[in-house]
Amino acid sequence: MQTSEKNSQCLAEASPAPTLAERIDAIEQFLQQLVQLLEVEPDLNRESIAAWIEITTASASARGLQALRERTAMAQLCERVLSPAVDVLRPASGWLS
DSSP states (O other), X not given: OHXXXXXXXXXXXXXXXXXXXXXXXXXXXXXXXXXXXXXXOSSOOHHHHHHHHHHHHHHHHHTTOSOHXXXXXXXXXXXXXXXXXXXXXXXXXXXXX
């Protein structure tokens, strides 16, 4: 994941800040990808989400489906959303039962 972090930093430095519309599109794409991942992956963690988004972003880029500014917006969003600072402590099993 360190390589993707370096790539996202390079993308962010290489292009102007994404517009509000591009940021909203990135949030929608992130949520769509998260929902798809939730449907197929029972054991989610930050690394698996980041890896999935990296794969889908690379695929979209290779097919010309995502512009540089869109990739920048997604990279910035992922950096904020997937950072360890937003960790949530999981309750011990049986806490909710």
